[in-house]
Amino acid sequence: xxxxxxxxxxxxxxxxxxxxxxxxxxxxxxxxxxxxxxxxxxxxxxxxxxxxxxxxxxxxxxxxxxxxxxxxxxxxxxxxxxxxxxxxxxxxxxxxxxxxxxxxxxxxxxxxxxxxxxxxxxxxxxxxxxxxxxxxxxxxxxxxxxxxxxxxxxxxxxxxxxxxxxxxxxxxxxxxxxxxxxxxxxxxxxxxxxxxxxxxxxxxxxxxxxxxxxxxxxxxxxxxxxxxxxxxxxxxxxxxxxxxxxxxxxxxxxxxxxxxxxxxxxxxxxxxxxxxxxxxxxxxxxxxxxxxxxxxxxxxxxxxxxxxxxxxxxxxxxxxxxxxxxxxxxxxxxxxxxxxxxxxxxxxxxxxxxxxxxxxxxxxxxxxxxxxxxxxxxxxxxxxxxxxxxxxxxxxxxxxxxxxxxxxxxxxxxxxxxxxxxxxxxxxxxxxxxxxxxxxxxxxxxxxxxxxxxxxxxxxxxxxxxxxxxxxxxxxxxxxxxxxxxxxxxxxxxxxxxxxxxxxxxxxxxxxxxxxxxxxxxxxxxxxxxxxxxxxxxxxxxxxxxxxxxxxxxxxxxxxxxxxxxxxxxxxxxxxxxxxxxxxxxxxxxxxx
Amino acid sequence: xxxxxxxxxxxxxxxxxxxxxxxxxxxxxxxxxxxxxxxxxxxxxxxxxxxxxxxxxxxxxxxxxxxxxxxxxxxxxxxxxxxxxxxxxxxxxxxxxxxxxxxxxxxxxxxxxxxxxxxxxxxxxxxxxxxxxxxxxxxxxxxxxxxxxxxxxxxxxxxxxxxxxxxxxxxxxxxxxxxxxxxxxxxxxxxxxxxxxxxxxxxxxxxxxxxxxxxxxxxxxxxxxxxxxxxxxxxxxxxxxxxxxxxxx
Ligand SMILES: Cc1cc2nc3c(=O)[nH]c(=O)nc-3n(C[C@H](O)[C@H](O)[C@H](O)COP(=O)(O)OP(=O)(O)OC[C@H]3O[C@@H](n4cnc5c(N)ncnc54)[C@H](O)[C@@H]3O)c2cc1C
Numbered sequence: 001x002x003x004x005x006x007x008x009x010x011x012x013x014x015x016x017x018x019x020x021x022x023x024x025x026x027x028x029x030x031x032x033x034x035x036x037x038x039x040x041x042x043x044x045x046x047x048x049x050x051x052x053x054x055x056x057x058x059x060x061x062x063x064x065x066x067x068x069x070x071x072x073x074x075x076x077x078x079x080x081x082x083x084x085x086x087x088x089x090x091x092x093x094x095x096x097x098x099x100x101x102x103x104x105x106x107x108x109x110x111x112x113x114x115x116x117x118x119x120x121x122x123x124x125x126x127x128x129x130x131x132x133x134x135x136x137x138x139x140x141x142x143x144x145x146x147x148x149x150x151x152x153x154x155x156x157x158x159x160x161x162x163x164x165x166x167x168x169x170x171x172x173x174x175x176x177x178x179x180x181x182x183x184x185x186x187x188x189x190x191x192x193x194x195x196x197x198x199x200x201x202x203x204x205x206x207x208x209x210x211x212x213x214x215x216x217x218x219x220x221x222x223x224x225x226x227x228x229x230x231x232x233x234x235x236x237x238x239x240x241x242x243x244x245x246x247x248x249x250x251x252x253x254x255x256x257x258x259x260x261x262x263x264x265x266x267x268x269x270x271x272x273x274x275x276x277x278x279x280x281x282x283x284x285x286x287x288x289x290x291x292x293x294x295x296x297x298x299x300x301x302x303x304x305x306x307x308x309x310x311x312x313x314x315x316x317x318x319x320x321x322x323x324x325x326x327x328x329x330x331x332x333x334x335x336x337x338x339x340x341x342x343x344x345x346x347x348x349x350x351x352x353x354x355x356x357x358x359x360x361x362x363x364x365x366x367x368x369x370x371x372x373x374x375x376x377x378x379x380x381x382x383x384x385x386x387x388x389x390x391x392x393x394x395x396x397x398x399x400x401x402x403x404x405x406x407x408x409x410x411x412x413x414x415x416x417x418x419x420x421x422x423x424x425x426x427x428x429x430x431x432x433x434x435x436x437x438x439x440x441x442x443x444x445x446x447x448x449x450x451x452x453x454x455x456x457x458x459x460x461x462x463x464x465x466x467x468x469x470x471x472x473x474x475x476x477x478x479x480x481x482x483x484x485x486x487x488x489x490x491x492x493x494x495x496x497x498x499x500x501x502x503x504x505x506x507x508x509x510x511x512x513x514x515x516x517x518x519x520x521x522x523x524x525x526x527x528x529x530x531x532x533x534x535x536x537x538x539x540x541x542x543x544x545x546x547x548x549x550x551x552x553x554x555x556x557x558x559x560x561x562x563x564x565x566x567x568x569x570x571x572x573x574x575x576x577x578x579x580x581x582x583x584x585x586x587x588x589x590x591x592x593x
Numbered sequence: 594x595x596x597x598x599x600x601x602x603x604x605x606x607x608x609x610x611x612x613x614x615x616x617x618x619x620x621x622x623x624x625x626x627x628x629x630x631x632x633x634x635x636x637x638x639x640x641x642x643x644x645x646x647x648x649x650x651x652x653x654x655x656x657x658x659x660x661x662x663x664x665x666x667x668x669x670x671x672x673x674x675x676x677x678x679x680x681x682x683x684x685x686x687x688x689x690x691x692x693x694x695x696x697x698x699x700x701x702x703x704x705x706x707x708x709x710x711x712x713x714x715x716x717x718x719x720x721x722x723x724x725x726x727x728x729x730x731x732x733x734x735x736x737x738x739x740x741x742x743x744x745x746x747x748x749x750x751x752x753x754x755x756x757x758x759x760x761x762x763x764x765x766x767x768x769x770x771x772x773x774x775x776x777x778x779x780x781x782x783x784x785x786x787x788x789x790x791x792x793x794x795x796x797x798x799x800x801x802x803x804x805x806x807x808x809x810x811x812x813x814x815x816x817x818x819x820x821x822x823x824x825x826x827x828x829x830x831x832x833x834x835x836x837x838x839x840x841x842x
Contacts, residue, residue, distance in 0.1 A: 032788055040666065040787075044779045052778075089781035102785060549623025 002314035002418060004054035004119050006046030007356065011111040012039050013548060013556070014357050017536040018529065019107060019364045027371035028105060038108050041093075045112040048088065049119035052081055057120045060260030061421045065201070067262070070248040072200035075260045078123055082156075082203045090116075091127055091156030095134060099150040106295070106370075110302055110363035114356065118306030121425050122260030126159055126198045128299050133160025133210050135292045136227065140280035145229060148239050149208055158204050162296075163193040163211040163230075163266060164289070171438055173286060174222040178213040178268060180276060188273030189213055189230055189247075192265065195432070199264030200232070200249035206241040207232040211268065211276060212285045219283065227285040228276035230268065246274040257424030293434075294386045298362055300433045301389035304397030304426065305355040311404035311422040312348035318408050318417075319345060335407075343566075344403045350559040350567060351400055353533070354526030355393050361529060362389045380455035384447045385525075391439030392522020394429035401426040440514035443521065449503055449510060453496050460496070463489045463528045470531055475538050477557065481564045485531050488524055488568055491575040495520065498579045512585050513578040520574030527568040534560040594704030594741075594763070596639040596648045598673065599694055600632040600655050602664040603714040616812045619714070628664045631709025633671075634769040637776040638739055639707045640672045647741045648705070650674050654697055656681055656690060662792070669787035670779045676792045684715075685804050689797075691723035696800040698728065703764060705746065710735055710768040721768035731761035735770040 015021040016035045025033040060075045067073075085091065094109035095101025116124035134153050137146055152158045169175035178191025189211060193199075200207065209230040218224030233241030249264035268274040280288055319336035327333050335341045362385035369378040401423040405412030412419040430436040448456050467489055470482030495517065503510045537557045540548060604610060605625040613620045628636075642648040653668040653676040655661045665676045679693050698706055711718035725732035733739075733748030737756065740747040746761045751770050761767075797804045825831045835842045 037784070037788065040670065040784050041781065044670075044781070044784060048778050084778070087780070088778055089783075093781060102781060546623060552623070 002310070002317060004050045004310055005313055006042070006050050006115045006118075007309060008039070008042045008046045009548065009552060010353065010356060011042055011114070011360070013536075013552075014360050014533075015107065015111065017540070018357055018532050019360055021105075021107070024105060024107065024364060024367055024371070028367060030103070030105070033104065038111075041104070041108060042111060042115075044088075045090065045115050048084070048090070049115040052084055053116065053123060054119035056081055056123070057260075058418055058421065060120060060122055061257075061425075062259075064254075064259035065252060065262035067249065067252040067264075070250060072202075072249050072252060072262045072264060074201040074203060074262065075122075078201075078260060079203045081120075081123060082126065085127065086156035091130065092154055094131075095150075095154040096138070099138075099146070100154050105364070105367045107360050107364040107367055110298070110359055113299065114302050114306045114309070114359070116306075117303045118310045120260070121303055121307055122258040124303075125258065125261045126201070126203070127156065128296075128303075129162055129198055130156065130158075130160040131299070132162055132292055132296050133208055135295055136210055136279065136288060137229070139291050140227065140284075140288050141229075142280075145277060145279065148235060149229065149231075152206070153208060156204075158206040158208055158231075159198060159201070160208045160210065161196055161199055163196050163199075163209050163268075165193060165195045167192065167194055171435060173212065173225065173289075176212050176214065176225050178211065180213040180215055180226060180228055180278075181273070182216075183273070183275075187213075187215075187228060187276045187278060188269060189228060189276040190269035190273055192267055194265050195253070196249075196264045196266045197261055197432075199262065199266045201262060205233070209247060209266070210279070212289070213268075213276070215282050222286050224283055225285040226282050227279040227288050229279055230274050230276040234275050246271045256427055257421070258428055294366060294382055297386050297390040297433050297439070298359065298366075300429055301355075301362075301391075301393040302359050304394040304429045305352065305359050307422050307426045307429075308348065308355065308397045308400040309352045311401040311419070311426075312345070312352055314419060314422070315348060315404040315407040316345055318411075318419075322409075322411075341407060344407050346559070346562050347566065348400045348403055350530070350562045351396055351526070353556070353559050354530050354563055354567070355396065357529035357533060358385075358525050359389055359393065361525075362386065377455075377458065380447075380451065381459065384443075384455045384459060387439035387443040387447065387518065388521050388525055390433065391430070391436050391443070391518045392525070394426075395436055395519065396522065397426045397429055436515065436518070440518040441511065443518050444499070444503075444510045444514040448496070448499065448517075453500050456496055457493075460489055460492055463492075463524070466528060466531050466535070469535060473535070473538065477561055478534055478538060481531055481534055481561065484564050484568055485527055488527060488571045488575075491572055492520070492524055495575045495579050502581070506581075508586065509581065513581060516574040516578040520571045520578060523567060523571035523574065527563060527571060530560040530563040530568075594648050595650045595652060595701055596642060596705045596707050597694070597698050597701055597703035598632070598635050598639045598651060598653050598668070599690075599706070599708045599720070600636065600653050600664055600668050601629040601709070601712045601714075602626050602655070602657055602661045603629045603712050606630055606713055610815075612813055612815050616814060618810065618813055626663065628667050629709055629712045629714075631711060631713070631769055631771070632668075633709075633776045634771070634773050635707045635709050636668050636671050636673060637774045638736075638767075638769060639705075640777075641774065642705075642707075642739070642741060643672075652677065652701060652703070654679065654694065656693060657684065658682060665792055666787050667779070669790045669792075670784045671777065672783060673790075675790055678792060678794050679800065680794060680796045681804060685797075686806050686808055687717050687719040688723055688807075689802065689804050691720050691727055692802045693797060693800055694720070694724050695727045696802060697795075698724075698764075705741075705763060706730075706766045707739075708766070708768050710770055721766050725766045728764075728766070730765055732766045732768070733759050733761050734768045736767050737770050737772045739767055739773065 021035045056077045063075045092101045097103045180187040211228045234243050234245050236242035247268050250267045251265045253263040322335045323332035325333045365382040369382050372378045405419045408419045411417045467486035470478045537553045605627040611620040639651045651673045653673040655665050656679045735751045736748045737751050738749035746765050749758045
């Protein structure tokens with residue numbers, strides 16, 4: 001299948017030039033950590049991802065995980081790959097030193113995660129979920145739970161899962177009905193969870209399930225859900241996996257994509273009741289989920305980025321090789337020479353670069369919030385980014401992975417080329433970890449209307465400053481970019497005002513326009529990152545930089561200009577639909593469908 | 594026993610080599626550079642000997658300007674204990690390199706010098722042999738297996754006719770061939786630790802070696818581009834073309 005080239009240099013460029021990695025490390029008081037170290041880390045992660053995980057991607061797709069006798073066996077090759085991942089310390093990257101982690105900034109973790117996701121998303125979901133359980137325990141677990149579970153999870157000796165969804169509780173987690181009954185120093189968990197990613201496998205001697213359930217005295221709805229930890233094997237007095245707990249995968253799904261990732265129906269407590277331990281306080285499960293959500297949701301956005309880049313790389317390779325049609329002199333023409341094929345490739349490339357920069361900006365927002373003692377303002381910026389990264393990037397990934405198929409023509413529709421796999425794999429991204437609708441509602445409701453648009457205005461004024469800087473430049477490209485970007489920022493401001501004025505009085509308004517607002521904000525944020533890229537490129541070119549080189553900088557410049565010419569207008573379109581408040585949507589009655 | 598491993602900074606093996614417009618040299622501006630793959634194999638072998646308890650310390654030596662620190666760090670991250678950089682402006686000729694290494698090997702009292710058989714940039718395949726000559730030590734070149742038994746190194750060499758195993762009295766020089774081992778992936782914690790490992794700096798003058806050159810590079814040229822293939826109509830035509838056009842049979 002297609003070769004994967006990890007984007008080491010581009011990630012380094014963004015970290016160094018747009019994020020200010022060295023300054024961030026200083027703020028975080030990380031001695032000895034700088035862009036050179038980040039570069040070395042990216043380089044090594046790139047090696048492992050391209051040489052070990054990427055070659056397994058297609059095999060994993062063709063040989064899905066297998067279920068038999070309440071037990072799941074992962075696709076061939078993954079156990080060894082996982083062992084290599086763990087042996088090389090990659091599971092420890094961003095975790096705190098206290099529990100055996102390397103304490104590196106989240107933003108570096110994100111740059112590295114992109115490579116795991118791009119090379120083998122189905123596999124990389126497993127460590128991604130482990131990080132989720134680590135985050136939950138770190139933030140809310142008792143010292144005892146932390147001491148028992150964190151070092152093993154961080155070292156990758158055990159993996160973690162997230163058990164939220166039930167047949168009756170998907171987007172609406174308030175409907176969770178799994179129960180937890182006190183039983184001595186622990187609880188007995190009973191109920192069924194569905195769609196649990198990597199719910200079972202044979203790669204590690206234990207699996208740590210984080211489970212949402214209700215205590216007997218729980219108030220109904222969102223305020224009555226608690227978070228529990230349920231190990232596959234209950235720990236003995238030495239903290240080692242002991243007796244088998246009463247939690248079993250009773251089936252796995254047959255899915256469109258991510259075949260290597262077992263999606264399990266988990267039965268908790270079909271026999272004596274699964275032993276579980278309360279994490280944090282009773283009834284706080286959902287608020288706890290929200291504290292981890294920034295990381296988990298952004299992580300899924302990064303999957304959209306990774307898989308889009310993989311699709312792009314494959315498309316370029318094919319477009320160079322496939323000949324169709326002839327030049328005037330009779331020689332055969334590779335399809336890459338056709339402007340429409342180049343349009344597709346450039347849409348992918350420019351989109352991927354914008355997404356990468358946004359993903360790193362958003363995850364650096366988490367670092368900057370930490371560095372600033374979670375100041376309200378910094379935290380609000382992070383929270384604002386999260387639904388945009390998750391929602392927009394995973395939706396955009398649908399188009400970009402589909403373009404890869406289009407570039408391949410008929411061969412793209414045929415499984416053997418592997419183009420279809422990326423498209424199939426990407427399709428889950430706008431669904432899990434909260435559907436696009438849920439992201440859009442989060443953005444418009446919790447992140448914009450709730451604070452009266454303050455966090456959004458702060459972001460828009462940063463964007464306006466970038467627009468001014470671009471317009472004030474003596475460089476013609478920058479001026480052109482600045483003009484179209486300023487226009488987009490104005491549109492955003494008008495849309496914000498319109499929303500704040502009209503949402504309170506119109507019952508369904510925010511729900512009806514949230515998708516367009518999400519997409520508009522995505523393309524706008526992408527434009528912001530591309531605009532900043534252009535400024536950095538101009539500065540480096542003027543300074544005769546020799547770190548990135550002329551060719552790299554030239555490509556970045558053109559990619560940024562393509563974004564402003566062809567992708568940024570999509571923000572105008574979506575803001576336009578939003579403020580038009582399409583009446584037909586309200587008019588068409590439910591029973592008219 | 595200390596093992597000395599020379600590592601060279603070269604153009605990355607994945608990079609398509611470009612030539613300067615005036616054909617004076619290979620264009621290395623903004624080009625990805627790495628440890629020479631054969632040197633990497635040598636580092637790996639030294640580390641395995643250390644892990645097996647045969648060696649006590651692995652010391653990487655790199656000759657070049659400050660920038661070679663990147664490759665030194667890579668060798669330290671793989672697991673070398675410490676490093677020595679010999680500061681020179683430009684890459685010296687093989688003979689000078691061998692002289693510099695001989696001095697360091699003496700100073701360090703190295704029991705084994707484990708090195709790549711050649712560097713993929715200049716493809717000289719000379720330093721190991723010259724070093725053995727200068728130091729008056731036995732050499733095992735093109736190694737595909739290295740074993741240490743007592744005060745001997747048993748080196749299996751890839752020669753034209755097959756494999757040859759030689760026993761070398763230590764201290765000795767061994768040069769690594771491609772199949773000696775597969776270098777490990779560097780571990781994340783080791784990347785972090787590498788920054789704290791000692792790197793000593795020295796100069797050719799300190800070592801009492803004069804950096805002279807006896808060769809002059811006149812020009813470099815790109816390989817001729819490959820001609821497009823053709824279809825032949827019959828076996829006879831194929832044989833005819835092989836004989837008369839390609840002149841290979
Ligand atoms: C492969 C896979 C892996 C998964 N992994 C996990 C896992 O590890 N752990 C876990 O707990 N869950 C997991 N899930 C479950 C996943 O998070 C849910 O499927 C998802 O949240 C959607 O819930 P649902 O399927 O019940 O769809 P529904 O909630 O029924 O949604 C159906 C449609 O209705 C829309 N909708 C629903 N509510 C609203 C609303 N209020 N406003 C507007 N539109 C709305 C949705 O956007 C969607 O388009 C996984 C699912 C899959 C398929």
